[in-house]
Amino acid sequence: MTRIHDMGGRFGDGPVVPDAPDAPVFATDWHAQALAVTLACGALGQWNIDISRHARERLSPQDYTGFSYYEIWISALTGLLVERGVLTLDDLRGQGDDRSHPLASRMLKADAVTAMLAKGGPADRESEIAPKFSPGQAVRCRHPGDSCLVDGGHTRLPAYAAGACGYVLRLHGTHVLPDSNAHDLGEAPEPLYAVRFAASELWANPENADDQVIIDLWQSYLEPL
CATH class of the missing domain: 1.10.472.20 (Nitrile hydratase, beta subunit)
Structure with a gap:
């Protein structure tokens, strides 16, 4: 079942209506x-x-x-x-x-x-986990995209990207793994990458097929192609 909060690219939820440029920061x-x-x-x-x-x-x-x-x-x-x-x-x-x-x-x-x-709250940390991927390398997001640590647990891998193929754009260094940190299992830092996807790889009928989507993804979310 799709996680209720994981709404990216989902049909049937209505349009995104941006605030007017002169709208107040807080409505009330x-x-x-x-x-x-x-x-x-x-x-x-x-x-x-x-x-x-x-x-x-x-x-x-x-x-x-x-x-x-x-x-x-x-x-x-x-x-x-x-x-x-x-x-x-x-x-x-x-x-x-x-x-x-x-x-x-x-x-x-x-x-x-x-x-x-x-x-702020910087999440970059030192880690003994070495990067597996380099810029330009083809990767696939794991599928299914649910947390591998806690059944039904938190993850930052969007449902619409599960199983999708893309290319590593850059390495951000090593950062706290949300899947672990959200459940008091420790920070478990690991390499974090910006990964580039074609819109047509993520959605069957993208509005603009030539668009590209950049998603920040942890190493454990990815596998090599």
Whole structure:
């Protein structure tokens, strides 16, 4: 079954309608608040970006398709807060106690936000795994494209690329493997490549057959041709 969040190239979901050039960054105030709360909770250090992405992917299909963008963020965030023991259901209901929280010292304050955002979260790491592929080499994405580490787990290999053939454009170095990092299995860094695909290789009826699509793919997603 296609993962509900893996919508790239899928028919039947309607057109992508870009915002107008003069549209505000946030459509409503609570969207900005949702982003702020998500950043503040992430600063507590109880999960990583891959865990948070997988939390959104694990929402029920009804919720994922019915929620707006920031509703997905907030719903997944509340689930993470409870799963990781940061808050309880009573806390979320406003029925918790007023004792100081053990993570209070890690609170993200307003004057630290700019520096935190500027720092980002680099995912490049040292690794003993040597690159198998070089620029120009033909490769095929593994098929099926599901996680090889956790049944039904997180992966950054798009469903539309599973089994597709392309050419390595460049090596990005070694980076944290999301498939492992999303499940508390360690960072497991491995080589990451930019791989070039013809649009006609990915989709049966591309709008422009001569288009090319560049996808960043980890070494374990690929096999040589």
